[in-house]
Amino acid sequence: MQDYETARRDWNWDTFRSWLDYLPGQKLNIAYEAVDRHVLHGRGNKEALRWFGKSGERKSYTYADLKRETDRFARMLTDRGFGPRTRVYSLLGRVPELYIAALGTLKAGAVFCPLYSAFGPEPVRSRMAIGKAEVLLAGPRDYAKKVAPARGSLPNLKMVLLTPSGTAPAPDTVDLAEVLANTPAQFECAQTDPQDMALLHFTSGTTGTPKGAVHVHEAVIAHNATGRIALDLHEDDIYWCTADPGWVTGTSYGIIAPLCAGATMIVEEAEFDAERWYALLEREKVTVWYTAPTAIRLLMRAGADLPKQYDLSRLRFLASVGEPLNAEAVTWSAKVFGTPFHDNWWQTETGGIMIANYAAMDVKPGSMGKPLPAVDAAIVEIDNGGIIIIDEPNIPGQLALRAGWPSMFRTYLDEQQRYDKTFRKGWYLTGDLAMRDEDGYFWFVGRADDVIKSAGHLIGPFEVESALVEHIAVAEAAVIGIPDERAGEIVKAFVTLHHGFEPTDELRKDLLGHARKKLGSAIAPRQIEIADDLPRTRSGKIMRRLLKAREIGLPEGDISTLETPT
Numbered sequence: 001m002q003d004y005e006t007a008r009r010d011w012n013w014d015t016f017r018s019w020l021d022y023l024p025g026q027k028l029n030i031a032y033e034a035v036d037r038h039v040l041h042g043r044g045n046k047e048a049l050r051w052f053g054k055s056g057e058r059k060s061y062t063y064a065d066l067k068r069e070t071d072r073f074a075r076m077l078t079d080r081g082f083g084p085r086t087r088v089y090s091l092l093g094r095v096p097e098l099y100i101a102a103l104g105t106l107k108a109g110a111v112f113c114p115l116y117s118a119f120g121p122e123p124v125r126s127r128m129a130i131g132k133a134e135v136l137l138a139g140p141r142d143y144a145k146k147v148a149p150a151r152g153s154l155p156n157l158k159m160v161l162l163t164p165s166g167t168a169p170a171p172d173t174v175d176l177a178e179v180l181a182n183t184p185a186q187f188e189c190a191q192t193d194p195q196d197m198a199l200l201h202f203t204s205g206t207t208g209t210p211k212g213a214v215h216v217h218e219a220v221i222a223h224n225a226t227g228r229i230a231l232d233l234h235e236d237d238i239y240w241c242t243a244d245p246g247w248v249t250g251t252s253y254g255i256i257a258p259l260c261a262g263a264t265m266i267v268e269e270a271e272f273d274a275e276r277w278y279a280l281l282e283r284e285k286v287t288v289w290y291t292a293p294t295a296i297r298l299l300m301r302a303g304a305d306l307p308k309q310y311d312l313s314r315l316r317f318l319a320s321v322g323e324p325l326n327a328e329a330v331t332w333s334a335k336v337f338g339t340p341f342h343d344n345w346w347q348t349e350t351g352g353i354m355i356a357n358y359a360a361m362d363v364k365p366g367s368m369g370k371p372l373p374a375v376d377a378a379i380v381e382i383d384n385g386g387i388i389i390i391d392e393p394n395i396p397g398q399l400a401l402r403a404g405w406p407s408m409f410r411t412y413l414d415e416q417q418r419y420d421k422t423f424r425k426g427w428y429l430t431g432d433l434a435m436r437d438e439d440g441y442f443w444f445v446g447r448a449d450d451v452i453k454s455a456g457h458l459i460g461p462f463e464v465e466s467a468l469v470e471h472i473a474v475a476e477a478a479v480i481g482i483p484d485e486r487a488g489e490i491v492k493a494f495v496t497l498h499h500g501f502e503p504t505d506e507l508r509k510d511l512l513g514h515a516r517k518k519l520g521s522a523i524a525p526r527q528i529e530i531a532d533d534l535p536r537t538r539s540g541k542i543m544r545r546l547l548k549a550r551e552i553g554l555p556e557g558d559i560s561t562l563e564t565p566t
């Protein structure tokens with residue numbers, strides 16, 4: 001294994017650029033790097049995608065199969081007059097067609113925008129409108145319910161591709177299987193410029209209305225390098241990323257990075273189910289697993305006895321992203337899987353992993369890890385007009401990244417001003433607060449929006465939540481500030497309980513006492529509410545702003561990404 005601590009001093013984005021093939025004339029295309037390159041290098045027979053359907057179906061694609069099918073898809077688009085800059089949207093679930101369409105779209109030089117298939121009509125319509133969707137892939141029922149009624153207000157939409165084939169064809173739509181059957185699998189990958197727009201991803205909507213982050217083809221430099229460094233991806237890995245491509249994780253690390261590495265990637269169509277997940281890990285001999293804290297908490301809730309019934313010995317590397325990963329969860333996973341979850345931090349805007357407990361370093365439970373090689377991260381204080389870099393350790397400030405990494409977003413669609421405002425003096429301001437310790441590890445404090453100011457103290461919700469989940473009864477916790485005349489704000493916590501615990505007054509009192517002992521009375525919550533569940537986004541993030549709005553009787557704001565029980 002490489003010595004990253006030494007290497008990171010020399011590694012820069014040029015190093016990572018040289019890990020790719022490129023097209024003639026310094027052109028670069030994500031799909032070429034992810035798929036075609038392997039076939040040209042004689043790895044066409046390697047299994048690329050192993051898919052499991054909701055009702056037990058199974059399909060497998062080699063790299064050569066993927067090349068052929070993405071060639072066909074790209075050809076189908078260009079034969080119909082679409083190509084560079086066409087905005088291709090998907091409303092498909094995790095079916096093979098989604099993966100083929102994503103790569104085929106990129107291959108054609110067009111722009112891919114995956115949306116969660118579970119979105120309701122309005123979130124779909126508004127995202128299609130702001131991105132000027134020209135092509136849409138959808139299931140027949142989703143199309144009929146969510147898009148057809150609004151088609152009059154989507155003047156840019158020229159072609160709708162439906163899969164699987166419906167019983168009665170909807171007017172003004174095309175049957176995907178049928179058009180593909182009539183298209184030859186011959187295509188020359190588009191010679192895209194590294195700066196050409198490739199992907200449009202909407203943020204999770206945790207703090208407000210989702211923003212459309214634009215990414216370009218050279219993002220693949222980061223996807224490839226960070227997949228190898230932070231997720232330890234190798235060619236012989238069986239890799240499972242549980243994220244849906246409707247969230248950036250499901251595209252950067254659920255499609256691009258594993259294929260760039262030449263690994264075999266698993267796609268599971270069904271939603272979370274503890275037993276099904278453990279069974280899949282065992283059956284498919286998964287070696288690298290990438291998931292999110294929300295899923296890990298659900299697994300913890302399901303108990304430590306369940307995984308003992310499965311042989312999970314093939315698991316070599318586990319990583320988590322999306323929300324802070326409590327030290328509690330890291331310790332639990334090390335015990336249950338024999339290897340801990342490696343927390344890593346990034347955003348839709350960063351396009352790829354920026355900070356991580358990466359493969360070749362010691363995990364510090366509860367920390368986000370260290371900036372990846374070539375990533376320049378700092379804790380800064382914002383000063384009118386400028387920024388001050390905080391060099392001393394353990395001082396909270398805003399997490400900032402030196403601008404210019406390849407997977408950096410290039411704009412917020414239709415919101416250039418907002419984009420410009422996130423940069424200052426050559427640094428991108430992330431909107432998250434963090435601290436760096438003496439050893440260079442970064443610790444998440446909270447989102448700037450979520451930080452609580454109580455009686456002169458600045459309280460990061462993560463610290464309070466982490467203390468609460470250390471209580472034996474608590475499964476999840478979310479902490480907000482509620483207005484208070486004397487203190488400005490006081491801390492209120494919402495918790496869910498592990499199986500077997502009842503929401504009694506006694507437990508509530510015990511929790512208050514536990515928090516006060518752990519945190520001190522200045523920081524500990526004054527109120528604790530035991531809830532059945534917490535509101536979360538489709539990407540699995542707890543929506544603290546919604547808890548707060550409900551608590552103090554404010555409008556709920558944009559809840560288009562709120563997960564609704566299916």
Ligand code: ATP
Binds near residue numbers: 208209321323444
């Ligand atoms: P929106 O920007 O619409 O409010 P969002 O910020 O949740 O939504 P994403 O881009 O999906 O949208 O999430 C990025 C954010 O998730 C980060 O800014 C951070 O707040 C949080 N996050 C991601 N990974 C971690 C992590 N390892 N630890 C703590 N927080 C994390």
Ligand code: MG
Binds near residue numbers: 203204347431
């Ligand atoms: Mg955000």
